[in-house]
Amino acid sequence: MKVIHTISELRAELRQHERPAFVPTMGNLHDGHLALVEQARPLGDVTVASIFVNRLQFLPHEDFNTYPRTLEADCAKLAPAGCDIVFAPDEKELYPEPQGYNVQPPTALADILEGKFRPGFFTGVCTVVHKLFNIVQPRYAVFGAKDYQQQMVIRRMVSQMALPIEIITGPTRRAADGLALSSRNGYLSPAERAEAVQLSRTLQGMASALQRGEHNTAAIELHALQTLSGRGWHPDYLTVRRRVDLQPPQGPEDFGPDKLVVLGAAKLGKTRLIDNLEV
Known part of the structure; x- marks a missing residue:
């Protein structure tokens, strides 16, 4: 090399x-x-x-x-x-x-x-x-x-x-507990590293709600924001978007297999982490 x-x-x-x-x-x-x-x-x-x-x-x-x-x-x-x-x-x-x-x-x-x-x-x-x-x-x-x-x-x-x-x-590579690998994970303290997996778990919860047929994206997003905030995070966004253009879904035609992605960005302590899951 x-x-x-x-x-x-x-x-x-x-x-x-x-x-x-x-x-x-x-x-x-x-x-x-x-x-x-x-x-x-x-x-x-x-x-x-x-x-x-x-x-x-x-x-x-x-x-x-x-x-x-x-x-x-x-x-x-x-x-x-x-x-x-x-x-x-x-x-x-x-x-x-x-x-x-x-x-x-x-x-x-x-x-x-x-x-x-x-x-x-x-x-x-x-x-x-x-x-x-x-x-x-x-x-x-x-x-x-x-x-x-x-x-x-x-x-x-x-x-x-x-x-x-x-x-x-x-594809996104993840640690055994589900945390997306990132160069900035090295900034996390041991306690923060243990907590950091909650970002991916929160996104999984959002994805599961969509897969169950829930279409109230505002409620899904609010619940996710409250969940992370309640654990001491400072979220920038936790949101449901169309894969095609990253705009919010507008109608029933936007919901369905392979049409949506949930994305999140949040600070844990001084470290800002991002993640996403396609739905």
């Missing part, structure tokens, strides 16, 4: 390949990331993972400066997962000057849910992902389903920009 830090060296290395498969990450890798690399490996003729903590997608009060940078440990995990190339640029390499050109996703998709509580987040995501796509020129790119809205935003960007890339979604 090669570790490359510059755009010019990466492009030179990739000239001999026609179908790169790409997994962009911010590092601090867990088994969920490695599963995406393993999923990418048979798709292309070379497997590339990037490690870059992207300043553009962090709000001023968020954890950009303290986000763990663990390149050596990440590379030790990526090699046995089948990664061929790690692209690990520093900030000056990827942003040699202030990034004045940005990719602005449509507000109907990007300013709801995560975008409502993290303004500008998806502009930062789209800008860095588009830039990485331009550098790597992948034929396939694999993203995790835990970031449900993010992979939808990226999929739409690729379609509207006519990029010759197939977006693959990898």
Whole structure:
């Protein structure tokens, strides 16, 4: 496995390949990331993972400066997962000057849910992902389903920009108790880690209500919010949405198998966790 830090060296290395498969990450890798690399490996003729903590997608009060940078440990995990190339640029390499050109996703998709509580987040995501796509020129790119809205935003960007890339979604990897794997789980204290599974359990309760035929989504959402709040969480949202566009269901035709997703984001202590379940 090669570790490359510059755009010019990466492009030179990739000239001999026609179908790169790409997994962009911010590092601090867990088994969920490695599963995406393993999923990418048979798709292309070379497997590339990037490690870059992207300043553009962090709000001023968020954890950009303290986000763990663990390149050596990440590379030790990526090699046995089948990664061929790690692209690990520093900030000056990827942003040699202030990034004045940005990719602005449509507000109907990007300013709801995560975008409502993290303004500008998806502009930062789209800008860095588009830039990485331009550098790597992948034929396939694999993203995790835990970031449900993010992979939808990226999929739409690729379609509207006519990029010759197939977006693959990898399933959410979970711990034995059901907690979705996340780099930010490392921020949790032991007591918080034991409590953290309640987010996925609350979403499971919402999904079960829908599967029983309940259509009063406002009541389902309120019960979920009260449940987590009563346990000391600070929810941003716990909501029922249509899979097709992440808008609230409007009528009976929106309820049924494979039409809905429940999504949640909530803070436990100082750690913000997200999760989702398709219904």
